[in-house]
Amino acid sequence: MGKIKLLYLMNWSKGSGADTQAHLLVQYFAKHKKIDLAILDANPIDMPKTIAEVETPYNTPLYICNNVYSAVMELEPDIFFVHAYAPFIIESVAKLKENGFKGKIVYRNGTNMLEQYLVFPHGTRHNHVLYPTIMWLNFDLIVCPSLHVARQISFLLPDKKQLPKLAYIPAAVEVKSFIPSPNFNWFIVASGRLEVNNPFFIPMQAFRRLVTEFPELKMEIIGGGTYQGLYQYLVNRYNLADRIIISGWRDQEYVFRQLEKADIFVFPTITQNGIPNAVLEAMAAGCACIVADTLAMRECEELIRVPLEDITAWYMELKKLIQDEEYRKSVVKTQLEAVKRFDVEHIIEVYVDVFEKLLSGEIEKECKSEVQR
16 A cells, blocks of 8 residues: 555644644654645635645645535545534535545544533534534544544444444644653643633632642643633632632643643543543643543543542542652652553554555444443
């Protein structure tokens, strides 16, 4: 088999964790000896051409298009990989299947229907609650970032003749980008969208109690969103402006350096889309990571998991990490070893192997036996 012509649909302007993940993956796809990469970004504005090519820092072409169907048919990839815009290109994907597109269509699924419904209520975005079961039928392969997602897809599409092929491939992190600090800095960090799916106010309440016992302790919440103003109000209301910083959106370099300074990372969430980028980055940076106990988070046993709504549990675990140096060092050591499983160089090889098997017809219907449980 020669090089795989991979056309990667993504949002070129970084606006979410999924976009950041896409940028990381395309960097490594661009360097891979078995991949001939082109990037596609959908843009609804009127343009004189169906696609316009622009330069990228990855030495691979980026095509800005106003018609996904026409762009894919013109570029003729072996694999059309959808990492963004999925709810908005349902018709284009269906049209590709109907009109004899010879390549394979792959979708990296990150849809937690409850989470999407809460963050993007009905009337403000496409109906995220209903679209997955409609569009899944038109893909040759769905990449699932967690086994939980794969099980949900199997449940929603019980007719195995309709079920697309599934592959479990978690999110990736560039481990070598981080230099963990050997010092204890009395510093807790959280990062992510300030939306209802990430209730950072829960560990914030635990922090309120902790600062009465550990006056040196500080916390930073990095991220923006609908509730950024509310979080700042809470900080001011609790007289914690000298203890908690609400940073808003910051660039990746800033986030990485703050994670390296931090001792502990907290991530309260309802997400079921696999281990989030933010958590993997914190693990690689040498933070002791505490997360909400969701089904997806259980797929990384080395994470400290606590019930999302149990403020006391967050407080007790944070206090233990602060007070017990040996315990904290043990947690960090274990998580630093665990995050290697998610290193981007390994994950890219998994993708390439799956792509080769998909094109050769060798790939199995299910990624693992656990999918059907």
